[in-house]
Amino acid sequence: MSSNSVVVSGSSNRALAYRIAAALGAENGQVEIRKFPDNEKYVRVASDVKGRSVVLVQSMAFSPDEYLVESMLMAAALKGAGAKAVIAAIPYLAYARQDEKFKEGEVVSIELVARMLRSSGVDGLITVDAHRHRIIDFSSIFGGPSIDVSVMPQLGRYAIQAGFADSSTVVIGPDGEAEPWAASAAQSMNVKDYAALKKKRFGDEDVKVVTTRDIPLKGRRVLIVDDIISTGATIVEASKLLKESGAGQISVGCAHGIYVSDALYKIYKEGITNVFSSDSVPNQTTRVSVAQPIADGVKAILKEL
Numbered sequence: 001m002s003s004n005s006v007v008v009s010g011s012s013n014r015a016l017a018y019r020i021a022a023a024l025g026a027e028n029g030q031v032e033i034r035k036f037p038d039n040e041k042y043v044r045v046a047s048d049v050k051g052r053s054v055v056l057v058q059s060m061a062f063s064p065d066e067y068l069v070e071s072m073l074m075a076a077a078l079k080g081a082g083a084k085a086v087i088a089a090i091p092y093l094a095y096a097r098q099d100e101k102f103k104e105g106e107v108v109s110i111e112l113v114a115r116m117l118r119s120s121g122v123d124g125l126i127t128v129d130a131h132r133h134r135i136i137d138f139s140s141i142f143g144g145p146s147i148d149v150s151v152m153p154q155l156g157r158y159a160i161q162a163g164f165a166d167s168s169t170v171v172i173g174p175d176g177e178a179e180p181w182a183a184s185a186a187q188s189m190n191v192k193d194y195a196a197l198k199k200k201r202f203g204d205e206d207v208k209v210v211t212t213r214d215i216p217l218k219g220r221r222v223l224i225v226d227d228i229i230s231t232g233a234t235i236v237e238a239s240k241l242l243k244e245s246g247a248g249q250i251s252v253g254c255a256h257g258i259y260v261s262d263a264l265y266k267i268y269k270e271g272i273t274n275v276f277s278s279d280s281v282p283n284q285t286t287r288v289s290v291a292q293p294i295a296d297g298v299k300a301i302l303k304e305l
Contacts, residue, residue: 005302006049010058010074012067013091016279017057019291020089024298029054031074041066043073050082053305055298056122057089061258061281064094068113072120079121085305086121089294091128091280092256114142124301128280128290129181129227129255145304149293151278152225155253156185158288159223164251164274167191169221172211174238178226179212185225185253197238218246229254229277232263239270251275255290257283 006029009017021028029047036042056074060067071088078086095109117125125146130138139146159165171194173182179196186194195211211217222242229235229252239250250272257277264285267275276287 004051005053005055006047007055007057008045008047008049008074008078010056010067010070012061012063013057013059013279013282015282016059016091016289016291019279019289020055020057020294020298023291023295024055026055031077033070033074041070041073043070043077045074045077045081049078051084053085053087053302054078054083055087055089057294059092059280060090060094061092061256068094068116071122072116075117075121083121085123085302087124087126087298087301087305088117088122089126089298091278091290091294093127093130096127096130111141114138114146118143123305126294126297126301128278128293145301147297147300149290149297150181150184151255151280151288151290151293152181152184153188154278154288154290154293155225155255155276156188156191156223158276159185159251159253159274160189162274162276162287164249165189165191165221165223169223170194170215170217170247171223171225172197172238172242174224174226174234176212181225181227181255185223189223197241217242219248221249222247222251224250224252226252226254228256228258229263229267229275230258231261232259232266235272236266236270239267239272249274253277256281257285259283259285 005026007021007026008029008031032044034042058071095113127148130148171182171186173179173196176198182194193215195213251274254277275285277285279286279289
C-alpha cells in the first residue's frame with residue numbers, strides 16, 4: 001500500500017486499527033476525540049491527511065449510537081481536512097440485523113445507516129461477516145464500493161491449530177443462513193463435510209431438525225460457526241440438537257462475540273468449552289484477527305476509487 005495512506009481509529013477498537021495499519025504498511029494517524037460536558041462528541045483530525053487515502057476504523061458493538069455518530073463526525077472531519085478518500089472499516093456494523101421490514105411501520109435500519117455514512121463523507125465501506133442476508137447488492141444501497149470480508153477462514157484454521165478439529169470434523173452452521181460461513185470455514189480446514197441445521201415439518205406437531213446435507217454425525221467432532229453470538233441461545237439449541245444426533249465434541253467459533261445475558265455461561269454449561277472469536281469485538285474468547293481480511297478489502301476498494 002502507498003505510504004500516502006493513513007489509518008485512523010475511532011474510540012471503540014484502537015488495537016485493531018494498529019493491526020490493520022501494520023497489515024497495510026500504512027501510517028497510524030491521530031484523531032482527537034473527546035466529549036463535551038453534555039456528552040456530545042468533539043472530533044479533530046490531528047494528522048496531515050491532505051491528498052491522502054484514509055482508513056477509518058470503528059467497530060460499533062455495545063454503543064452503536066455513539067460510535068455511529070462518532071464515525072460520521074470523523075469522516076466529515078477527514079474530508080474537511082483534505083482527505084482524498086475515506087474508507088470506513090467497520091468490522092461490526094451497527095443496525096445490520098434489521099435488513100428487511102418484518103412488520104408494518106418498521107424502518108430498514110441498515111439502509112439508513114449506509115446512507116448516513118455515505119453522506120458524511122465515507123467513499124468506501126468494509127464490513128466483516130455482516131448480518132444482511134436479505135440484501136444482495138449492498139453497494140447500490142451505500143452508493144459506493146462496499147466489500148464484506150470474512151474471518152471464517154481464520155476461524156477454521158485456528159480450530160485446526162488449536163486441536164479442536166481435524167480432517168474428519170463436520171462444520172455446521174446453526175441455521176440455514178449460516179451455511180455459507182460453514183462452507184468457507186470448511187474449505188480453509190480442508191474439510192469436506194459441512195452443513196447447516198434446518199427444521200423440517202412432517203405434520204402440525206411433528207417437527208424434526210435435520211442438516212442441509214446428508215452427513216453422518218454420530219461420534220464425530222463438530223465445529224459450529226456463526227457470524228454473531230449474542231445471547232447464546234442459538235448455539236445452545238444447536239448443540240443440543242447435534243448431541244441428540246450423536247455428535248461428539250462440539251466447538252464453537254464466531255466472527256463477533258457479543259455475549260450478552262450470560263451467553264458464555266450458558267454455552268459452557270451446555271458442555272462447550274472450546275469457544276473462540278475474532279478481535280472485531282475484543283473479549284475473553286478472542287483468538288484470531290480480522291486485520292488481514294480488512295487490509296485486503298482496503299486494497300480492493302482503493303482500486304475502485
